Amino acid sequence: MIILLTGIATRSGGTESTGVTDSIIPQLVSLPATHPTKILDEFSSGTVGQSIYCLNIVLISLGQSLMLQLSQVVSIGFLIIVYYLVSIDKVSERYLERLKEPKRFIFGRYCPEFTSIFMIAMLYAVTVPLIMLAASIYFFLATKVYTHQACFVFFQPFEGGGKLMRLVNRTLFFILYTSILVFTVILYGKDAKRQASSFLIIVGIMTLSKHRSM
Structure with a gap:
């Protein structure tokens, strides 16, 4: 923004x-x-104009973030440095035991990436469908990657009780409301006032009813 x-x-x-x-x-x-009136025109054209920047964010997350997470190159490289470039005798036993501990899935570290990609996909779902395609591929691969990591890499010593999921749910619905407003403004900027009003009322009521039922 x-x-x-x-x-x-x-x-x-x-x-x-x-x-x-x-x-x-x-x-x-x-x-x-x-x-x-010009600010609406600039907002609508500026939203579409920044799509290439948002597409780059999705592609970087798709190619770099997911593949680094799957391959664990950073962790493996760090272990290689400790075991082969640094003498093990110079490292404490406590530090070596810490290296052997499995990684934890930190929700606050990974969820912002998920929600940001979801926000980009919702904002450009209609105006730039290519971003929706890239985001769909990202979430498809992310499901496979993080399911694999949850089964074989991550280890959770405690459970959050679902409190974070309620926060994520509110965040996702906030993104949906924001995307509805942005697309309505874009339609107004394109002189499609009837379509903008009907879209805002119909989709807004559907989203609000679904939100209240959850």
Whole structure:
């Protein structure tokens, strides 16, 4: 969102940006007052214009993050350094025992990546379907990778009792509401006011009813 607003401000100002204080912030403040309709056009075009950046995020997560998680290259490389490049006699027994402990699945470390990819997929599901395809491949492979890691790599010494899942559920529905509003604004920017109103009402009610039933 910060990148999108920055792009709106720099394009609407018509001048080169020399600093945050000199250009971006004054333009963002003056846009609603001086260009009430132009900001919708800039928002809709800016959302689509930033799609290549979001697609790169999905592809990096798909190729780098998942494959590094599956191969465990970082952990293996660290063990090679300790056992072959550093003398084991110089390492304490407690440290060696710590290296033998299995890894834990830290939800706070991996869930932000899942939710960010989900948010990108929802925002660009209709305007840029290619991102939806990349996100679908990511979640398909992520299911396989993390299921394998949960069975053979990770070890959970305790259970969270499902508290984090409620937080993740609220986060996902917040992303859905945000994507509905963004797509409604895009439709308004494209002069499709009837479609925007019907989409906001119908999809909003369906999402809200599903959210309240859970």
